Amino acid sequence: MAARELAHARGATLTEEYVPTPTASQPDPQWYIAKMRDLYDRDPQLLDPSWRAYFSTESAPPQLRAKRPHIPEGAPTTPEPAGSIEHAEASAPADHAIPASVTPPTLDIEEDAQPAPEEPTHVVSVTRSDLPPAPPAALAEATSPYTRQQHGRAAFTRSHRAPTQDELRVLKSAARATAKHMEASLSIPTATSQRQIPAKLLIENRALINAHLARTVGGKVSFTHLIGYALVEALCEMPDLNVRYTLEGGKPAVEQLAHIGFGLAIDVADSQGNHSLKVPVIHDADTLTFSEFVAAYQDLVSRARAATLTTTDFQGASVTLTNPGTLGTTTSVPRLMVGQGIIIGVGATDYPAEFRGVSPKRLASLGIGKTMYFSSTYDHRIIQGAASGRLLGLVDAKLSGRDGFYERVFTSLHVPTRPYSWEADYEYDPDREKGKPARIAEIIHAYRSRGHLAADTDPLAYRVRRHPDLDIASYGLSVWDLDRPFPTGGFGGADQMLLRDILTRLHDTYTRTVGIEYMHIQDPEQRAWVQERIEGPYEAPSPEAQRHILGTLIRAEAFEEFLQTKFMGQKRFSLEGGESLIPLLDHILADSARAGIHEVAIGMAHRGRLNVLANIAGKSYAQIFDEFEGNYMPNSVQGSGDVKYHLGTWGVYSLDDGLATKVYMGANPSHLEAADGVLEGIVRAKQEALGDPDLPIIPILVHGDAAFVGQGVVQETLNLSQLEGYKTGGTIHIIVNNQIGFTTGPTQGRSTGYATDLAKGLQIPILHVNADDPEAVIRCAHLAFEYRNTFHKDVIIDMVCYRRRGHNEGDDPSMTQPVMYSLIDRIPSTRAVYIRGLVGRGQLTEDEARQSITQYEAELGRILDETRASGASSVSETNPGSRTRDPALTAGVGNAGESPDEEWTMPESQLPGTGMMIGWTSAVPATQLRRIGRAHTRFPDDFNPHPKLRQLCERRLQMALGNKPIDWGFAELLAFGTLLMEGTGVRLSGEDVARATFVQRHAVLHDGDDGREFTPLRFLTEGQARFDVWNSPLSEYGVLAFDYGYSLESPETLTIWEAQFGDFANGAQTVIDEFVCSAEQKWGQRSSLVMLLPHGYEGQGPDHSSARIERYLQLAAQDNMWIVQPSTPANYFHMLRTQAYKRPRKPLIAFTPKQLLRLSAAASSIDEFTSGVFQPVIGDAAHLDAASVTRVLLCSGRLYYDLAKEREHRGDTSTAIIRVEQLYPLPEAEVAAALVQYPNATVTWVQDEPRNQGAWPHLALNLFPSLARPVRLVSRPESATTAAGRASLHKEQAATLIAQAFEG
Secondary structure (H helix, E strand, O other): OOHHHHOOOOOOOOOOOOOOOOOOOOOOHHHHHHHHHHHHHHOHHHOOHHHHHHHHOOOOOHHHOOOOOOOOOOOOOOOOOHHHHHHHHHHOOHHHOOOOOOOOOOOOOOOOOOOOOOOOOOEEEOOOOOOOOOOOEOOOEOOOOOOOOOOOOOHHHHOOOOOOOOEEEEOOHHHHHHHHHHHHHOOOOEEEEEEEEEOHHHHHHHHHHHHHHHHOOOOOOOHHHHHHHHHHHHHHHOHHHOEEEEEEOOEEEEEEOOOOOEEEOEEEEOOOOOEEEEOOEEOOHHHOOHHHHHHHHHHHHHHHHOOOOOHHHHOOOOEEEEOHHHHOOOOOOOOOOOOOOEEEEEOOOEOOHHHOOOOHHHHHHHOOOOEEEEEEEEEOOOOOHHHHHHHHHHHHHHHOOOOOHHHHHHHHHOOOOOOOOOOOOOOOOHHHHHHHHHHHHHHHHHHHHHHHHHOOOOOOOOOEEEOHHHOHHHHOOOHHHOOOEEEOOOHHHOOEEEHHHHHHHHHHHHOOOEEEEOOOOOOHHHHHHHHHHHOOOOOOOOHHHHHHHHHHHHHHHHHHHHHHHHOOOOOOOOOOOOOOHHHHHHHHHHHHHHHOOOEEEEEEOOOOHHHHHHHOOOOOHHHHHHHHHOOOOOOOOOOOOOOHHHOOEEEEEEOOOOOEEEEEEOOOOOOOOOHHHHHHHHHHHHHHHHOOOOOOEEEEEEEEHHHHHHOHHHHHHHHHOOOOOOOOOOOEEEEEEOOOEOOEOHHHHOOOOOOOHHHHHHOOOEEEEEOOOHHHHHHHHHHHHHHHHHHOOOEEEEEEOOOOOOOOOOOOHHHOOHHHHHHHOOOOOHHHHHHHHHHHOOOOOHHHHHHHHHHHHHHHHHHHHHHHHHHHHOOOOOOOOOOOOOOOOOOOOOOOOOOOOOOOOOOHHHOOOOOOOOOOOOOOOHHHHHHHHHHOOOOOOOOOEOHHHHHHHHHHHHHHOOOOOEOHHHHHHHHHHHHHHOOOEEEEEEOOOOOOOOOOOOOOEEEOOOOOEEOHHHOOOOOOOOEEEEEOOOOOHHHHHHHHHHHHHOOOEEEEEEOOOHHHHHHHHHHHHHHHOOHHHHHOOOOOOEEEEEOOOOOOOOOOOOOOHHHHHHHOOOOOOEEEOOOOHHHHHHHHHHHHHOOOOOOEEEEEOOHHHOOHHHOEOOHHHHOOOOOOEEOOOOOOOHHHOOEEEEEOOOHHHHHHHHHHHHOOOOEEEEEEOEEEOOOHHHHHHHHOOOOOOEEEEEEEEEOOOOOHHHHHHHOHHHHOOOEEEEEEOOOOOOOOOOHHHHHHHHHHHHHHHHHO
16 A cells, blocks of 8 residues: 555644554554553653654644654554553563653553544644645655545455455364354354444434535435444454354364455335345445445345346355334344354334333433344354444444544545534533523534635545534534524524524535635624525525536536647646636626626636637637637737737627626736736726716636735735725636646645635635535625625635646646646546536436537537638638637627627727827817816815915916916826816826825815815816826736726726836836737737826935836837827926827826926926927027037936036037937937037937936937937946935036036
8 A cells, every 4th residue: 555545644634744554563553652642641741742742732733733753663563451561561671661652551551442533634624724724745745735535445444353365264172062062952053132222423424424415426325324334344343253154074164254245135126016035245345435335235226126136146145234124123133144144133213112202302302312223143153142242332333433433434425524423412401501502603603704614615635624613512512412402693594493403504504615704894784694695595506507507517628628639739728627617707797697787807817718718708719729720810900919818808798588798808918917907997997988886897807826815916906996096896806726826836825724815804705615516606606796796895706626737738747746636637527526416416317418518529620620621711601701600609608899890809999099089289278278277276165275285276377377387287287187178088096196296286185174175177167077086005016007907998088107206117017018018019909008207316316216218118119109208397288188189099108307396497388388299309499509509419308407507507509408308209300300400510318327227228229320420428327226325426426427418
């Protein structure tokens, strides 16, 4: 037997050290441990510290347990009577005494005392759920989350003395004489032993088993199944009774049988109603696990009733079980069949006769349970009465649950709960009885709070998770209380229930295949809402619903199998192992269609994306196959394109009754979770465009377990969920929890028990569900949908599944997860598990399931053949004029945004010209500017702004009237206000944007007395557009992603994200790289997002000086962005207005100033707003004689004002200064036109940034070579950091830079 199958763990699956097979030199560890435990129970001080630590931490979580001490060699391999041990010790020399840690126990240990049953390897303590999952191990601690499971042992493993093959032993001396005497007295000398056995645990645990089977694979376990297997185990432990009498050479002999032939008496009725008794045999019953024993038993019964038993089926019985109790017989003495040594009779299960007239309530109160009589009729020639009595006693111990019998049965059947255990009823105590109702309330609260810890949510491994708070013994209750009524406090909609019914309801609700966390929610209304919907009686789905679930599973699995077969080796990041995602999404969409939800938007990474695109979002199979073949539709506007598992789509999901909802699926990069904020922004824009307060557009985010807890943007996005400027009415989060991240398991991937634990702070429900129970998955989908729409909050479905293949189809996961994948390779698919359950429950035939799959795969094959034959331009014969499509394959799915003619695969907001303004100009009439100025001084009657703000507003009015130059902050508000009056909305978002980091904006004014807010730009005209200013959380990644998504879906809005400092955008680099600069090229996805990045070298050190201009210029290509560094308020004004209206839409990266915000030289006159346009290049403003100019300084941004001031200080009339305002697209013509005036001048590029940074690397490579004259560089020296940290060094560098500019 493999070492891992001999590894034992207390409270976790195979997490302790390897336990070797007992040998002569190595004792049986279980016997030795049991004896040491007995010493520990008597007095822990009898043992050394290592054993005390071992036993004291047995019940702790695996991560906290002490290692089992070494078991000494040479210790006895079997327990000896205390007397013989003492004798051996007495004769041993005193100086050879062994320490207590290695000495076999010697204290008054009864010879036949039963050691405490060992904890099965699948029993897991979840008491310390705050710790990360313990790593399972075989020989050593491993990071693999799974090891091989031992799902029950055959009965023969309990035998220590049984022969390995049949033996014949001639009786001698007294035994021979006894046999002769007995034979002489009777032709078949039999005797009978009888015993009355309590049936309480047999009844209760059978009910638990059958309740589990009714919810899973169907079928039932009978009393006789359990009794029969208990008998088999008992005979294995008493092999001397598995014998038969025979003659050897005419002499009496006993034949010791190596295996048990279990005869089963079956009453069979023919068509006329005549009854006959047949006794077929289960051969080698001791080699079977309980589940195998039940299968063999049922096979004999079915063949007996079908009259198909053969002669072999009646041969080889060594023991027979007959159960006349089914007819009400209390006890009987059955006849012993020739060739057998013993026959067991089982009487009726009933209350003792003297209690049959007592009411059930009184019986429960008295603790009176049913009993049954067992009789053992044996061949007295070879079996004696004492042995027969011990056999019945052993059966009694098993059926009373005193040796772990039910634990072994539950393990074999994979019943994911602990059986009831035997306890004597408590004596009646009035005070104790008064406290029981309170303890019932505690039990209910415990299941609600911690039931999820014991739920059977893992499809990979059978585990029984235990928590002391879920054990009725912890509350002073026992199995005898099951039939006693208790007040419930309204649980389950009843005021009073039997404890049995309470526990059944609690188990069904909280510890089956769904574990629900919601008691951390502080709002009692929300908790009561959840309880009302989950704590009712279980109702199975209708047959129609079950077939629909099966249909979605078939489509999901067939799709993956088809691609695996037809496109072997190609990456697709399959959903295999997590196919239940498809019925989950399908039912959310169906609920949405029925509830009138306008649209469902889905964001997800690559795992399972193709399956969702095909089976949920409705992307045509032919289009997906085209992409596998390398064909791309010429009109898909995808630029250079992207891999097929990154692409998005949109369409319409329709039900058979005509109800429908839109489906949108956003494109995504490989950067996990990067699409989360983007999708939320898209949904927010859709909701605002729809204008429905019920927010009938639902975002769904599909995550991986490792990414959900590991990627910080997930927490950033969750944090946005209830913020006024970013909330979307609740997101349904679905975690496809395949329990591994590439090659890293949970033990190394997180510090929490669940991947979802960090989300509890939002006080949202978390539903953990076993993906191999698709019906439970569907119930979670319905609950999540209702909760989101009722409370407009997020909700999480943690769908625990597995990954059938590697991270991609070319990856071999067995190299790093050999144990996990050896297990995965042996388990059936979710579809197969579900079909097995439906067939077992009589709700489906296997032929029906196979027929559906065959038909589906045939249709997929036909489409592939057609696609390959015709190429990318194929036209469907089924549906001419569109892509290949068979409506039967995509029932309930829309057309994926494909138009019959041009085959667009983009949403409507991305179509060319959407949101376009005809005849716009960036200059505006002076009347509009005056209106904006007056709006800043028309305060509400009871509004008292801060005195400084009142003065600011008065200055702004004077600016609008043309009495003062317009500064930077007001120029921006003028751009916003004029757009609003023209019907173009403005959304401004970022950290502290309402006031602005540098106190220049003050778009929102605050009452100095009570803090109320007033936003002047919202009160310009009655028909103006929407103006939103949102201070964001201290977050860049999630917020920039959100605003980018908003800009995608709202082309008629000027969407602006401002960084607090320009380099803060570094925290959102993934969004910039994967969306802002490349989404149009990859996915044809256009955005007009504005990124305002404060930039300027004013001595604030390395972290607040540079917005890293060089990075954005490095990303600039193919006209993908507009990159600007304006130097005047007027040019900034024209830039913003131009960005709002220019088409095609491009992101704008604007490097905004800090020093210039209040620099008087940087103000603009009102005429520059009422006329003019954005200037990519601004020529020299000093109006020098061009012929006398010998030096031209090219610069950008704030530095211009330092250079102009120095020129004025020097009185230099030979130096012209030209400002390059637009850095990309390169203003080649404009720069050339500005330089042509100075043909005799040298050209110098001057920048604040170090030589290796700023615009110089990009311009030197792409612009200056086209000028036909050399360009000299003046900058700070190259540097690994952006700016000097010491103020003195900064000033020195600035002075040197200015001097070099005029001296070269």
